Amino acid sequence: MMEPTAYLLLSGILFGIGVVGVVARKNVLIILMSVEIMLNGVNVAFIAVGSHLGDPTGSIFAFMVMTVAAAEAAVGLAILIAIFRLKETIDITELSVLKW
Amino acid sequence: MNPLFDIAVAVARVAVFFAFVFGLVVVMTWVERKGAAYIQDRRGPNRARILGLTLGGVFHPLADALKFLFKEDFIPDGAHRLFYQLAPMFALAPAIMTMAVVPFGPPVTIAGKTIALQIADLNVGILYLFAVSGMAVYGVVLAGWSSNSKYPLLGGLRSSAQMISYEVSMGLSVMGILMVFQSVRLSEIALGQGELLYGILPKWGVFVQPLGFVLFLTALYAEANRTPFDLPEGESELVAGYHLEYASFKFSMFMMAEYIHMVVGAAVVSTLFFGGWQFPYLADKGFAFPGGISVAVPAAAVLILRIGSFVGKTLFFCWLYVWVRWTVPRFRYDQVMRLGWKVMLPLSLLNIFVTGLVLLFIDKGGF
């Protein structure tokens, strides 16, 4: 079993890519996907350390993160559809008004 | 340890199972058409002939395959070229992958080595099954979307919604089996079904989980997009659904995926609910009937009986697909969704609950 260092680095890279996606893209769908990548990066860290320590807690936390991810995707996409019905766009820069 | 031997065994297992499944697929296309014909008082395929022999149309699958190979392979205008070509692969790959965890016989000992008659005995067996079969939806969705046509899009949306909905109750309906046999490994589940229930009945999944069986079978039909749940297709409203724009070999890949799905589904049902390779009252040494009568059978015959039992059960469930298809009229889409969410889901939850209660209070160490 490897030391988790490399996994932690990979976790950081995935998280960073996710951040780039969230910050740099305008397409709401891709932003949501980038969030998923960030969460996955976190999971990699949890699993790596968990297995290193021989403790199922790592898996439990990753499990919880997945639950959150699923919930986030469901609600986020529901919001997206609601917005699309009103504004006919998925460009996040066009969704800057607070009321419509 | 001889790694070469291991590799040879692995390759052999894959080859055997591949040959079995693909052979069955070919036969199924013929059985489907011929069975349909006889059920409907028709003659069915009977034209393709080799050397003047028609043999009831058994050459039709060959003719179909040849025809698919030589048809024009075209990509519709405005279709997303890459995704359009990826979609059939996405459909076919998971269907093939699912067969990896189905055991088709008991472990055999050859030259002092125990060989599992199963491509891969994963310790997450059933979870793998669900994980991979969950991928099948991508082929459908991608095909529907990338064709750039309204009917495939609607068909893709429909069937993906249907597949996701029924995946839930499918997963939950099999939970009872896992609880009873206390394992997610298919090999252990199959092994566990060799015992007797109250000393009379074989301890098959269908006897300990009758509701689970009905639910699983129903969900399986919905997953495979088979009648009465073949909503993704529909001549009157969606034409051919998600694969409307496909022709030639790509179309045949979708067809193959559907039939492999059926065959593997049949194998899984017989493994989970009908004892898999278990032959009723057949133990390792020979028959042991409930009345205390036992008949000794040589080991090789036992093995053959057991594999034959698995094949027979699988064939029966393959035939059941056809049989049901020409018996039950299809549902309306809202009925499919209602059945999935309002009937199947609560029933499968109830099944888990009751199974848990029984295990907890009545039959403590398992049945």
Add this chain to the structure above:
Amino acid sequence: MPNFTINGIAAAVPDGTTILAAAHMIGIEIPHYCYHPKLSIAGNCRMCLVEVEKFPKLQIACNTVVTEGMVVRSDTEKVRKAVTGVLELMLIHHPVDCPICDQAGECGLQNYYMKFGLHKSRYDLEDKVHKKKVQDIGGQIVLDAERCILCSRCVRFLQEVTKTGEMEFFQRGDHSEISIFPGRKLSNNYTGNLADICPVGALTSKDFRFKCRVWYLSSVESICPGCSNGCNIVADFKGGILYRLKPRRNDDVNQTWMCDFGRLEYKKANESRLLVPVLREAGKPVAASWDEALMTSAMRFREAAEKHGPGSVAVIASPQSSNEELFLAKKLASEILKTETFGFTSRTPGDGFSDDFLIKADKNPNSMGAQLLGFAEEGFGRAVKAISDGKIRALLIFGNVLSDLSDAEVESLLSKVSFVAQVGTGDGAVSRAAHAVLPSASFAERGGTFTNIAGRVQRFRKGFAPRGKAGNDIEILVGLAKRLGADWKFDGEESVFKALSEASASFSGMSYESLGSGGRAVAGGQ
């Protein structure tokens, strides 16, 4: 103004009106064969029998003049029986070969049989008197003597209108037939009218023979483009193809006749048409889109005008164009291109045959219109001189006719211009030399007005959409002007005509409504 009553309707008609004409005015149709409004009255077919009070017998309506207090009935059983009898008599020897007869569909016998006859023939086919069929009697006419009902319209036409008298009755009784004198074929320029006036299929057009069944044809009111007389015609077409031209009654222009040359004018609209805009870059013709063709033309004109002054641009209009198109062409030349070099020519190759009836020497339908709208013959001379001097860099030319120059002369003349844009209907010397060919609609594919030699402005109407990608001249001109920066807001020929009538004194006060179907003379015209 005698007052009389017909079928219970009282009316007053001018003195000397026959019952048939009077009934026609009121709107009651009395069946007739030999009567023709523009020919003398013969009264020999007996179809127009009517019952007149105080007359012991039925009277022929075509030759009975209305008198004061006359009471006429054309709808009684007696009349009906008599007319049916007359019709049966006429049909006794009729071959009933409607399936091969070109008249079928517009045949007097068919129509009246369906109205008054519907009887079974009492004569067997074998017993019928057979006469000679399919006789080429000269001119545009084929004679089938069997179908003739001896109404004598043709004989009277040839005696009274053309005054040549080639045809006469021969034989007696049920053997009597019409024919030409042996060896003396029809020899006048108005033979086509015989097919029109013949109420049955005895005289049919050689040209139209078997081309099309008449019930497939649609008609549109038009003006003959063959010469400057401006005969009123009906253009018959089916599916974008013209099949025949027939005269339309206009007592001020052509009565109900037209010449044989004019009848064949329709062929020009069908044959060797320019169908797609063509750009000829480096000598090679390339099919272009309308936008490309117009854009290139506009660019080249602007270039020439900017580099070498407006004098380097010329416009040669065509007297084949309608008033509206000429008006726009003039507007384009003087207001947008700002050139002085524009003109037209009415001269055409050929001998310029004319007579004192309908055929005029000027073979263009709208020379008068071109002159009234500011184009002049001298302008054409000036333009040709400027071209041969090499002063013209860009030339807009309408039609294929450049005076009476031969094809080789046209080619050498136009080769001196670096850019020639042509708006034309048919293929010709000019379109072969032009750098931009802008195909335009034929006279049946567009609407507008012509001004005839007597200064009468008459409308011709659009029958069907232009063939191929050919465009309407007005749209071409407007498109060109827009690409040259003009802000023209014309939508169809009517709006152009409105602007024209406001701008030109000769046309002032005219509108499509006031022109009607018969046309109006220009101010100061005859």
Add this chain to the structure above:
Amino acid sequence: MELILFILFGAIAVGGAIMVVTRRHPMASALYLILTLFAVAALFALRQAHFLAAIQVIVYAGAVVVLFIFVIMLVNVPENKLPMERVTGMRLLGVVAAGLLILESAVLARKFAMPAGSTADAGSVQAVGRALFTDYLLAFEITSVLLLSAVIGAIALAKKKI
């Protein structure tokens, strides 16, 4: 062996993630997301977390991404109507910040030092199940509440008329 597989799947995961972020069409992004998720699942399996690996595929690839694709199809924005992505100063800054984040994680990862545990199959179905239904039972139950509220929220939001 583990290192080779780690490098392989790690590279796939990172490459897939980069593709997700850079693709213009969301459908392409979604497909690359599947690739990334599979690679991550493989990494889980590599760390003996078989249960999580299976769950990763079932939940993520089988449900979440399907949901994404479902929405992409439902919305079906034509290619020319997709948002125009432009590089702006703020965006560049974001990328730089992310880069710094990665750098920082690299530094932190190098400092990671904890004694290795004893149990080998901490990620097996049995181990995770036992932990989930004993130590973390409350958290697990609360998760169900979270999911329930997400379901209700999603239905309420996506309903045409509320």
Add this chain to the structure above:
Amino acid sequence: MTIGVKKVARPEQMSFGESLYLLEIMKGLAVTMGHFLHNIAHNKEIPTIEYPEVRRTMPARFRGCHRLMKRPDGSPRCVACYMCATACPAKCITIVAGESPDPAVEKYPVRFDIDMLRCVFCGQCVEACPCDAIRMDTGWHTPPEDTREKLIYMIDKLLEK
């Protein structure tokens, strides 16, 4: 074969057994399996007519492919009067008339095409023909072809039937 209408009483409310479906599906399966087994056992009794080899006799008034009649001398009886083309509701008949060299015939069809893909087999052309030149009594269905062009029957093909 008589066609009878069997009235099936539909219960307003399904009984519990019926609403479970399973039992009903079993019954349905039994029915289909009955047919299946019966047809396997009595293979000869399947009422399918194997078309190209075995054919039903056509009723006398069956309207099949068209044919054009000939005169005793072999020339087409058709005089190109366009009556059939005019009567045709599907506009599938195209005729081009021409001057016949025989003055007794005068007019004959240079072209006479029937687009069998458009034809609706209504028989109006036969009714309309004044010369009994077109008939639909061949007893033939339009045979399949691999191109559309082959299904536009020219005068030669129509005459030889």
